[in-house]
Amino acid sequence: MKDTFKLGNHEFTSRFILGSGKYSLDLIKAAVENAGAQIITLALRRATTGNVANILDYIPKGVTLLPNTSGARNAEEAARIARLAREVGCGDFIKIECIRDSKYLLPDNYETAKATEILAKEGFVVMPYMYPDLNAARDMANAGAACIMPLGAPIGTNKGLATKEFIRILIDEIDLPVIVDAGIGKPSQACEAMEMGAAAVMANTAIATAGDVPAMAEAFKYAIAAGRAAYLAGTGRVLETGAAASSPLTGFLAD
């Protein structure tokens, strides 16, 4: 059986969502190809009306565009940016980013849940970027989100799965694909997220700031595939103390 995951009515085989920011436009195509990515994110704020350095001209055909609402400070602004994205032909996918902190760029879960509700009703495939909080994730799921995108660490920090325990709870409890987004700095960290059962990983800064962008995109592809394969195989039993006790605690049980 083919191992796929679904967002709305769309099925994907690649579990690597690639960002398009922070690196040279003419590397986007090679990065997408080496990553084997089927989804690429795009900040609508970067798309221009002019014809010089317009990021839209550099995204290869056949890849699903995932515009984000970067720049929105609340649900209302996110909704407006999403509609604008649809108008300029970016399709029905939308990654919600509601951020009202210019220093750490941490998502505002409350506004994100509100935006999820508004946009799901308008027929968008809504992918909310959020701080991994179970209650907020449930609200977003109930509001019609197509997946949940918790952050692994503050965006751009490359610190890996700093929120691991909370993401694990989301994976266990939320009946939607959980896509780890932000903070993933190395392929090994992406692999770890996948081993835990994440449906996919989204990465940008780690690849954008690598010495060789397309080569790092490829490294991530293999790490994500390896992590997924490990998850499907079922990770082995790990003994906490390293050895079984010689006289069992439960040895007294008689009948």
Add this chain to the structure above:
Amino acid sequence: MEEIKELDPKNRIDHMTYLPDMEIINSDLDKRVVAAMNEYDYTLFTANDVLAALEKDVLSPRDFQALLSPAAEPLLEQIARRAQRETRKHFGNSVMMFTPVYIANYCENFCIYCGFNRHNKIRRAKLSFEEMEREFEAIAKTGLQEVLILTGESRKGSDVKYIGEACKLARKYFKVIGLEVYPMNSGEYKYLHECGADYVTVFQETYNSDKYETLHLAGHKRIWPYRFNAQERAILGGMRGVGFAALLGLDDFRKDGFATGYHAYLLQQKYPHAEIAISCPRLRPIINNDKINPKDVHERQLLQVICAYRLFLPFASITISTRESNTFRKHVISIAATKISAGVSTGIGGHIEGEEAKGDAQFEINDNASVDYVYREIEEMGMQPVMSDYIYV
């Protein structure tokens, strides 16, 4: 010779007292910045303080002070490397491009170092809306999507309504509109925001109000605290982002650099959604006064200040001025700056090829490079020129 009465100190107005119609807001940021700046003794810092600051993920105001101190100078190479990593983390290899558009150069103030000052004999002009539109058209053809609209500081010569109309016209051609005009009240900022502007930059020039008093001899600009609170009023008026700067070289540049960064830091703490930008101007020679020159702020010190801004405020946009040489600008965008102007004319008009500017320039620029040239240079540095990173909502 015209008699200039403000040359005699007894004829000057009090620079700390608001004039009628100047809005007073509830803010203690000016007191906090001044108190911290006055306490800052940069001679007390050692190389160890600097190295400790470089070890940290998030720098404190004290770390920022260490980076601005003379003890940091010998460590500039290390500081620059750390600044470059921080810039990459937050901005990748993006470099935003923009151009300033001077639409008027009337000015009511008497700032002794500025080419627009009201006693300086220069050609005064303001663009008609027709001229402005032709100017915008010419700029848009170069591919630029962001403009910074500037005026001299004259409410009579370039009133709020005139600036508002300029913003509306600019919105037809550009995605991002910033303003660098005289400080105004929050209601006026709200109006200009509705006209399409979203960024306001105000240079404080120097945070030392005693020094400020001796340089800004007349006009509304003389009122130091009203100028200080301009960014906060702009945010209250609904602007998305605000820009800060001290004109380095007017006074003690280390103290002014510290006050600039700390001002921005406190404002972002109070209004976490506010986007922060910093400019790093040094003094430049002006028409009719070529004796003005940056004294103690050489390129080395300027780079030190820029890197300190980057490490203390890693998320802030940092603009590098056309006042600087092409070589300096080129290298600084690969280390710490994230925004660069191109195709600059500081005269009134002057973006249309083959046409002379209608009014004289505020200062002499060092780098005359065209948009195409700067674009290619950014690419040659392995960086990505970005025309727009903003959406008006």
